[in-house]
Amino acid sequence: MPKTLVEMTNISKSFPGVKALDNAQLTLYEGEVLGLLGENGAGKSTLMNVLGGIYKPDTGSIKIDGQEVTIGSVVEAQKLGVAFIHQEIALVPYLSVAENIFLGRELKSAGMVDKRRMYREAKQWLDMVGLDVNPATMVCRLSIGRQQMVEIAKACSLNMKLMIMDEPTSSLSENEVESLFHMMNSLKERGIGIIYISHKLSEIFTITDRVCVMRDGSYVGTIITKESEESDLVSMMVGRTLDNYYARTFNKPGEVVLEAKNINSGKRVVDCSFSVRRGEILGFYGLVGAGRSELLKAVMNLYPRDGGTVTIKGQDVSKLPTRKIQEMGIALVPENRKLEGLILKNTISFNISISVLKKFIGKLRVNYKKEKEIVDNGIQSLAVKTPSRTQAVRNLSGGNQQKVVLAKWLASEPEILVLDEPTRGVDVGAKAEIYKIMNELAARGMAIIMISSEMPEIVNMCDRMLIMSGGRIRGELDKSEFEQTKILHYAIAEEI
Amino acid sequence: MSKKFDMSKYEDHGILGPFVRYLKANLGILAAFIVLCLLITVMAPNFMTVNNWLTILRTVSTTGCLAIGVMLAIMLGGIDLTGGAMIACVGCLTVTAMERWGMPMVPAIAIGLLVGIVAGFIDGWIIAYSGIHPFVVTLAMQSILRGAAYLIAGGQPISLYANTTYPIIGTGLAGIVPYPIIYMLIFFFLQYLLLNKTKAGRYIYAVGGNATAAQFSGVDIKKVKIMAWTISGFLGAFAGIILSARMASGQPGTSIGAETDAIASCVLGGTSMYGGVGNTGGVLIGVMIIGVITNGLTLLHVDSNWQYVAKGLIILLAVYIDMIRQNKQQSRSE
Numbered sequence: 001m002p003k004t005l006v007e008m009t010n011i012s013k014s015f016p017g018v019k020a021l022d023n024a025q026l027t028l029y030e031g032e033v034l035g036l037l038g039e040n041g042a043g044k045s046t047l048m049n050v051l052g053g054i055y056k057p058d059t060g061s062i063k064i065d066g067q068e069v070t071i072g073s074v075v076e077a078q079k080l081g082v083a084f085i086h087q088e089i090a091l092v093p094y095l096s097v098a099e100n101i102f103l104g105r106e107l108k109s110a111g112m113v114d115k116r117r118m119y120r121e122a123k124q125w126l127d128m129v130g131l132d133v134n135p136a137t138m139v140c141r142l143s144i145g146r147q148q149m150v151e152i153a154k155a156c157s158l159n160m161k162l163m164i165m166d167e168p169t170s171s172l173s174e175n176e177v178e179s180l181f182h183m184m185n186s187l188k189e190r191g192i193g194i195i196y197i198s199h200k201l202s203e204i205f206t207i208t209d210r211v212c213v214m215r216d217g218s219y220v221g222t223i224i225t226k227e228s229e230e231s232d233l234v235s236m237m238v239g240r241t242l243d244n245y246y247a248r249t250f251n252k253p254g255e256v257v258l259e260a261k262n263i264n265s266g267k268r269v270v271d272c273s274f275s276v277r278r279g280e281i282l283g284f285y286g287l288v289g290a291g292r293s294e295l296l297k298a299v300m301n302l303y304p305r306d307g308g309t310v311t312i313k314g315q316d317v318s319k320l321p322t323r324k325i326q327e328m329g330i331a332l333v334p335e336n337r338k339l340e341g342l343i344l345k346n347t348i349s350f351n352i353s354i355s356v357l358k359k360f361i362g363k364l365r366v367n368y369k370k371e372k373e374i375v376d377n378g379i380q381s382l383a384v385k386t387p388s389r390t391q392a393v394r395n396l397s398g399g400n401q402q403k404v405v406l407a408k409w410l411a412s413e414p415e416i417l418v419l420d421e422p423t424r425g426v427d428v429g430a431k432a433e434i435y436k437i438m439n440e441l442a443a444r445g446m447a448i449i450m451i452s453s454e455m456p457e458i459v460n461m462c463d464r465m466l467i468m469s470g471g472r473i474r475g476e477l478d479k480s481e482f483e484q485t486k487i488l489h490y491a492i493a494e495e496i
Numbered sequence: 497m498s499k500k501f502d503m504s505k506y507e508d509h510g511i512l513g514p515f516v517r518y519l520k521a522n523l524g525i526l527a528a529f530i531v532l533c534l535l536i537t538v539m540a541p542n543f544m545t546v547n548n549w550l551t552i553l554r555t556v557s558t559t560g561c562l563a564i565g566v567m568l569a570i571m572l573g574g575i576d577l578t579g580g581a582m583i584a585c586v587g588c589l590t591v592t593a594m595e596r597w598g599m600p601m602v603p604a605i606a607i608g609l610l611v612g613i614v615a616g617f618i619d620g621w622i623i624a625y626s627g628i629h630p631f632v633v634t635l636a637m638q639s640i641l642r643g644a645a646y647l648i649a650g651g652q653p654i655s656l657y658a659n660t661t662y663p664i665i666g667t668g669l670a671g672i673v674p675y676p677i678i679y680m681l682i683f684f685f686l687q688y689l690l691l692n693k694t695k696a697g698r699y700i701y702a703v704g705g706n707a708t709a710a711q712f713s714g715v716d717i718k719k720v721k722i723m724a725w726t727i728s729g730f731l732g733a734f735a736g737i738i739l740s741a742r743m744a745s746g747q748p749g750t751s752i753g754a755e756t757d758a759i760a761s762c763v764l765g766g767t768s769m770y771g772g773v774g775n776t777g778g779v780l781i782g783v784m785i786i787g788v789i790t791n792g793l794t795l796l797h798v799d800s801n802w803q804y805v806a807k808g809l810i811i812l813l814a815v816y817i818d819m820i821r822q823n824k825q826q827s828r829s830e
Contacts, residue, residue: 302712321716323715339706339708340708341709343702343705345705350702357698365693408713
């Protein structure tokens with residue numbers, strides 16, 4: 001029986017209008033990787049923020065190494081050996097690797113910063129996590145994956161006992177993920193406990209020893225990874241079995257509503273032509289950087305375009321500004337909801353209504369009733385979980401934020417909907433809901449274009465698929481021809 | 497948000513709505529304002545009189561006009577530093593036009609306002625299209641306008657004798673209320689309408705909150721920016737007209753640093769320097785606080801050099817208190 005490292009019991013935490021944690025619990029042993037799984041808004045992040053000293057719990061006890069502790073701040077958490085690797089990199093980009101590792105506790109000799117000693121010692125920590133970089137390198141020169149390794153090296157130098165990793169692989173390449181896992185295994189051997197938050201079930205099964213599942217702020221259960229299957233975890237997470245995950249009823253598509261011909265944009269988009277019909281879901285598959293987002297943005301004049309024509313419902317819109325093109329009935333739900341989709345500090349109401357102000361703001365007169373109607377309609381039809389429509393969007397979970405972005409674009413009642421990675425960073429339950437909504441919209445005759453890097457969703461949801469690589473459309477497949485090897489063949493096609 | 501009394505449910509209802517929203521957004525600064533007034537009342541008995549309040553309002557009317565424009569720039573995550581120089585330049589231009597070029601009053605004023613609008617438009621245009629930081633652009637424009645003020649006036653103040661109606665713009669009374677107070681309140685009301693009752697107002701919040709998201713939502717960011725700085729230029733010019741009319745002269749060296757008072761008013765009034773957050777009522781109180789501090793210190797016979805120091809300290813304190821309050825609110829709602 002391994003030694004218990006952390007024991008959290010009966011942790012509750014409320015925010016105004018939301019009970020974020022309700023008697024949550026968690027046990028972590030020495031030298032294990034514990035997966036922490038749950039839908040967006042299940043309370044994983046809140047629980048980890050309690051352990052990391054960012055939030056104070058309302059009730060409950062935390063034991064580290066058998067000692068009852070109160071963690072009042074991030075610094076106290078660090079002193080107790082808790083390291084938190086956040087989704088976003090928390091390093092100073094214009095300082096060297098070594099300076100970052102020793103930030104705030106610079107090594108000195110005779111009152112001066114001793115750079116040479118810092119480089120030497122930093123090198124030891126970097127070796128420990130298996131990262132081969134010069135400690136004098138500026139952090140901004142490193143890839144995201146390597147920056148993350150630097151953060152872990154820094155955590156090691158702080159004498160950590162346990163490490164919390166919040167979706168560490170979301171911006172890593174496959175090789176980087178592999179070396180991350182390799183490093184995690186070597187940390188395990190040293191007796192360090194790791195709590196690993198991820199939505200990617202395949203990763204959970206690769207790296208974790210046990211999985212703790214949460215739902216609606218409460219503890220659901222803990223299972224041993226080797227002894228369980230994916231469907232067990234999913235049903236624990238959603239509290240029901242998800243049959244018909246990809247809801248899609250196929251209808252015969254109607255007439256062409258959008259046609260793009262010979263779209264070019266530097267080297268990012270090369271000579272792309274496509275069209276989409278009413279009631280059809282058209283998929284754009286490709287690897288990251290294939291030029292899919294750029295192509296669709298270029299179509300809407302959101303991205304520089306050299307030549308090509310775009311027609312919507314038979315009308316040439318190539319030269320119109322974005323707003324006019326949108327008024328023709330096309331909406332683009334961008335990939336990065338925080339950067340491109342939402343105004344985080346503003347309310348749900350503000351965000352949903354911003355692209356349809358014309359519907360309720362006349363000459364110096366705001367029709368608040370109409371505004372409320374539009375917003376409530378959006379909240380209801382997408383089942384956004386929120387105590388009020390005046391809630392700031394940044395207080396919502398990722399899945400609910402994504403629904404607000406969708407609601408915002410559906411408010412403009414588009415006939416053509418472009419969805420760029422609509423389920424990225426969204427949990428299984430919300431994913432299923434988004435698929436259901438897409439299906440309904442298509443059945444009502446909307447033309448949907450879905451850009452996605454997830455093979456299963458694109459294969460199951462689309463009528464037709466275009467595969468891009470290197471800025472070109474390499475292949476077109478019909479529903480009957482969808483086959484993983486074929487798709488990949490096109491996706492990795494090189495320049496001819 | 498208080499748990500015991502959740503004001504948010506009253507926000508949408510009836511005529512009380514705007515009032516409740518206003519209270520909720522400005523509770524801290526309003527309390528600070530009242531405490532400040534009470535303090536000064538106790539120490540200076542002649543503070544709480546109608547005449548003194550009219551004096552305060554009249555002195556803040558130029559700062560007020562500037563603040564209304566500067567706030568729009570700040571709401572977009574930018575800044576407008578042209579205020580003081582704009583007042584000087586437009587004042588000198590309008591007075592010179594009447595006194596030396598023999599122009600009638602109306603065209604002279606029109607030229608003055610036009611210069612403000614054009615200068616503001618140029619600021620906005622450069623900011624929107626070049627991506628140069630507004631601080632730099634408006635700092636440069638400040639220098640240009642100040643130089644222009646001296647050039648137009650020939651290096652020294654010029655008094656106005658040719659026109660006797662013009663000074664009334666700055667000194668006239670409606671009953672007992674000086675005209676400049678009325679102008680300022682009208683502009684505040686117009687800004688309230690702009691921010692709350694028009695699409696353009698929401699676009700300002702959107703662009704200031706997240707320019708990329710606004711662009712994806714079909715907002716013409718460049719247009720919004722140009723609009724904000726143009727309005728700010730116009731209001732600066734109007735302040736210049738008020739001041740030169742009140743003094744019946746064009747003073748090329750006047751109002752140095754007036755823009756800092758305007759910026760301070762905005763920040764005191766809860767406008768976020770990061771953009772996207774702010775409300776008209778808050779800025780009005782911010783303007784009043786600045787006015788009351790200056791007036792109170794004068795009544796208390798504080799040396800005018802010390803007044804600057806005191807003003808700086810009070811601004812720091814007020815903003816700090818407000819920041820603590822907002823942080824508390826935020827951590828509770830996250």
